[in-house]
Amino acid sequence: MAEEAKFRCLRCGHEFIAPYDKDNPQERSCPKCKSNSVRRARER
């Protein structure tokens, strides 16, 4: 099953949820600004 994770765009700051598979890196882009500087948000 595809897990989901929270991501944050380091360009525009937009946060979103997307499928995430640790072993299978995906090309990601921010749904708002289209940047690829998308970082997985860490739970703190």
Add this chain to the structure above:
Amino acid sequence: MPEDEVRIGVFVCECGLNIAGSVDCEAVRDYAERLPGVALAVRNRYTCSDPGQEEIKKAIVEHHLNRVVVASCTPRLHEPTFRKCISDVGLNPYLLEMANIREQCSWVHLHDREAATAKAKDIVKIAVARARLLEPQVEMEVPVTKAALVIGGGVAGIQAALDLADAGHQVYLVEKEPSIGGKMAQLNKTFPTMDCSI
């Protein structure tokens, strides 16, 4: 002069008005001349033209240049041209560096001559810094097995195999199905000339 002294020749191309239109090429040349390791800086109208290339060759010989920086267009366009040019007079082709002051400078800063010129100087400075550390490289050569494999025996694979075989090469044609022919063999007539497929 010492054997290991770095002697860089910088060739600043105006590319007609493509570069000179928004970059002060003389200012860039003057700046380049004073960079460490630079023995000579020249401005050309078109460095890639025959006279431009001749000037590089002449300068390498006359000024004992051992590195060349061409400040012109993208290396994706003329790196092979200038590599060949310098190797014609015995310089290792890997001792060339290109400073892209056209696609990534003059053309994208058309309306700010001052900023474009400053950036072009910086780009040349970066290229010269890299050029100082360039080393001659020897390309390894590998032998070639004189045979080809064609995967797929449809119309494309058949044609490729026949061309190669007719040219005198051994060809292995691998087809997954029991017969070659592919999808084409299933067609009745083919456009636009309405002839048979098989």
Add this chain to the structure above:
Amino acid sequence: MMDVGRHPRIKLLAYSEVEEVSGYVGNFKVKVRKKARYVDEEECTACGDCVEVCPVIRPDEYQMGLSSRRAIYIPFPQGVPSSYIINIEECLGVQPIACGKCAEKCDKGCIDFDMKDQIVELEVGTIIVAVGMEVYDPTPLDEYGYTRFENVITTLEFERLIDSGGPLEGHFARPTDGKMLKRIGFIQCVGSRAERRGNPYCSNICCMNTVKDSLLLRDHYPEIDITVFYLDMRAFGKGFEDLYKRSKDAGVRYVRGLPGEVKEDPQTRNLLVTVENTTACRLEEHELDMLVLSVGLEPREDSKTIQQLLSLSRTTDGFFLESHPKLKPVDTSTRGVFLAGCAEGPKDIKESVTQASAAAARAQIILNQDKIPIEAITPIIDYDLCNFCGRCARVCPYGAIVDVDPKRKVPPRVIEAACAGCGTCSAECPVGAITQRHFGDEQIFAQLEAMLGERPEEKIVVFACHWCSYAGGDMAGVSRLQYPPSARVIRTMCSGRTGERFILRAFTLGAPIVLVSGCHFADCHYINANRWTQRRVERLWDRLERASIRPERLQLEWISAAEGQKFARTMRELEEMRKKVTPEEIEYTKQVLAEKV
């Protein structure tokens, strides 16, 4: 086809599959599985005696299942090699031999139930990938009723029905009653140019195929009324427009609009097609005796296997990616491997043949040389620093680093001819023991020092890969897209070369913003080296954050060679970000990182 069978220099391995490819340009080693045919293809004369006695009847794939064949069969009469084959899954059984009638009947004794698969090992200098395509299966498009109504067929089924070598021996009729028909319809773009179902791209051949079919019908059966439902008729090739005009002049009706629904009259088995005619702006209903779905083309299902065997790339639509769309249209990212035909994208026969000849010519450039040079951009390993961890070998997309063994402390060895020069090994080496020829660490450091020597706070450091993002930068220039003059670009062959040490050095030298850029995932010219780039940037984001440096200052962007717009937009956006980086922040970063290094 016959020429291939006869040619003294072509060794045909039919019913065979490539299982393993190793080596590199000029020196590929290939393992091919030649599957057992159970009929000796050299001896078989295709007399057909065996077929008459075979009791097993199965649908004939060549005839699209519209007629039948036996378990021992020849795919089609002109097949090459001209030899029968037993489908062993369908055969009544060979262990023990349950039937064996064919073997009894064959006078020449060609049939061998003990035949086994063979592994053939080949050595070749170049490889041409001409694996072709699949035809779209319209089953999911239920509104056209392909699975429900027998008189709805695909174009390939139509080809068989009208062919003199087909199941009806050229006496065209409709499937349900075997009668001649009066009205036929064609629906275009089935499975093509559809964002939601099917494929988004144009399949390139279907318009002209329908035009051809309409003329075939006109020539043989002038009384049949023909209607074509289309979105756009694309008749772009040489002689195409002429053929299209001939079809229209011959009275074929072209209706712009794709049917929304197809129903069947249960009595007559006729088809009722509802369509919005968008040129006449009205809803129309057409009653037809037969409907042909003009199906598009798709990448082969086994494309992924071929992709992995040969380290190729594919575009998002699944077809193989060429090295350059204009300048190297038949080359691939693996040197010595070329593309021909529909493997690269949907195309017609003429284009396939043209491309095949081009691929053959490109291959000959290699084959006609005794030796070929390899670009001197391979890694250099410092064996004094190496700790034998083996990371370099793990990240190499080409398997070009071998021998390394952490347990037995065996150092890595580079197979230079297999290396393509991405530099990922160098970037990933945890002890900095690997550098790259012509793109050395010292050279990259020198570039950084030169660009950040004066007023570093005004600069944006951009690492760009030769093939895509740097080319995207060039495209911005060619398109005269204007952006702020703050970017300073360092070109490497692949973003995989951009090691942490370069990025950290840039920040230590006072860079406000650093951009790492490369090819989109599907476009990576080094198979998957840019996956390592992404992982590395993600690691650095964490590391920067732990050091209380805003991770936003390290940016990542995938920019293709065509995306000049994206390059320029990114530079504008980064300039806005740059302005917000404070001198205090830069100073703090320099101090923190200087302490760590």
